[in-house]
Amino acid sequence: QQPVQSPQAVILREGEDAVINCSSSKALYSVHWYRQKHGEAPVFLMILLKGGEQKGHDKISASFNEKKQQSSLYLTASQLSYSGTYFCGTEGRMDSNYQLIWGAGTKLIIKP
Amino acid sequence: EAQVTQNPRYLITVTGKKLTVTCSQNMNHEYMSWYRQDPGLGLRQIYYSMNVEVTDKGDVPEGYKVSRKEKRNFPLILESPSPNQTSLYFCASSTLLAGVFNEQFFGPGTRLTVL
Numbered sequence: 001q002q003p004v005q006s007p008q009a010v011i012l013r014e015g016e017d018a019v020i021n022c023s024s025s026k027a028l029y030s031v032h033w034y035r036q037k038h039g040e041a042p043v044f045l046m047i048l049l050k051g052g053e054q055k056g057h058d059k060i061s062a063s064f065n066e067k068k069q070q071s072s073l074y075l076t077a078s079q080l081s082y083s084g085t086y087f088c089g090t091e092g093r094m095d096s097n098y099q100l101i102w103g104a105g106t107k108l109i110i111k112p
Numbered sequence: 113e114a115q116v117t118q119n120p121r122y123l124i125t126v127t128g129k130k131l132t133v134t135c136s137q138n139m140n141h142e143y144m145s146w147y148r149q150d151p152g153l154g155l156r157q158i159y160y161s162m163n164v165e166v167t168d169k170g171d172v173p174e175g176y177k178v179s180r181k182e183k184r185n186f187p188l189i190l191e192s193p194s195p196n197q198t199s200l201y202f203c204a205s206s207t208l209l210a211g212v213f214n215e216q217f218f219g220p221g222t223r224l225t226v227l
Contacts, residue, residue, distance in 0.1 A: 002154070030212055041202060041218035042155070049212065087154060091213055098143070098162060099170060100213060102155040 001026065003090045005103035012078050012110050020073040020106045022088035031064050031071040032089035032100060035082075042087060045073070075108070083110045114139045118203050118219035125193055126227050133188045133222050135203030141217070143206050144186040145170065146178065148199040149221075155202065161186055162208075193226040200224075 003024040012018055022031060030049050034042035046057050048064035048071060059076040075082055085107045089100035116137045125131055137144065145160035147170075157170030161180040175197055177189040186205075190197060203219040 032213065032216065034216070039221075041220055042216075044215045044217075047213070047215065089155075089216070098208070098211075098213075099145075099157055099160065100216065101157075101171075102147075104152060104154040 001101055003088055003101060003103040005086075005088060005106050007106060008104070009107040010109070012108070014080060014110055014112050015077050018075040018078060018082075018108060020075075020086050020088075020108070022071045022073070022090070022103055024069045024090050024092070024101075026069065026090070026092040028064075028066060028069050028071075028090050028092055030091045031062075032091070033062055033071075033073050034087045034089065035084045036087065036105075037084045045086075078108075078110050080110050080112065083108055114217065116203055116205055116217050116219040118201075118222050120222060121220060122223050124225045124227065127194055128192050131190050131193060131224075133190075133201060133203075133224070135186045135188065135219055136184050137186075137203075137205040137217065138184065139205060139217065140183065141205035141207050142183070143208055143213070144180065145204050146176070146186070146188045147202045147204065148172065148197075149202060150199050158188070158201075193224075195226050198224060198226050 033045040036042040050066040062073045064071045085105040088103045142163045146158040147155040159178040161167045201222045204216045207214045
């Protein structure tokens with residue numbers, strides 16, 4: 001039930017682009033994206049609701065394909081501050097449980 | 113300032129010694145939850161609460177208890193901690209709008225070591 005994130009890790013040079021994918025085996029109602037720095041709490045990036053809308057947040061955007069049960073996070077012209085581990089949290093409505101199920105994370109390292 | 117607080121931030125204890133990790137939020141959120149985070153496994157939900165006196169098991173509830181007597185507080189209780197409960201714990205809170213989660217606000221984390 002845990003969504004699958006890919007890649008597990010990626011190393012970039014500052015200014016390069018990255019795509020992080022999140023794929024679920026269950027029908028999704030929403031997808032959440034968070035970034036976590038080492039030893040800190042996860043920080044909210046954005047929520048995508050079913051309907052396939054794409055959202056943007058500075059140079060970070062995301063899409064949600066509900067038919068494929070997938071979401072992708074796009075980081076454009078990456079900055080050093082983008083380093084961290086990115087998590088997707090998925091919300092399904094197949095049962096009565098109100099839970100976000102989290103992926104294992106994608107570690108992003110940005111080098112100068 | 114809107115925030116979720118957890119105490120203690122760090123705790124080293126011994127097997128079998130009961131402990132409580134407190135969690136408090138000042139945003140009047142109805143939904144609160146506890147997660148544990150272990151390397152390579154992401155966030156796994158222990159328990160969650162939809163509102164006062166309403167709690168339910170998450171994916172890894174064994175060995176844990178919770179209570180929700182007040183809306184702002186959601187303590188996590190380990191009655192008899194074991195070494196496999198050594199982990200980083202996060203409390204989180206949010207609202208639900210038409211049944212859909214809004215932004216999760218996380219506490220700073222509690223690093224627990226059970227010897």
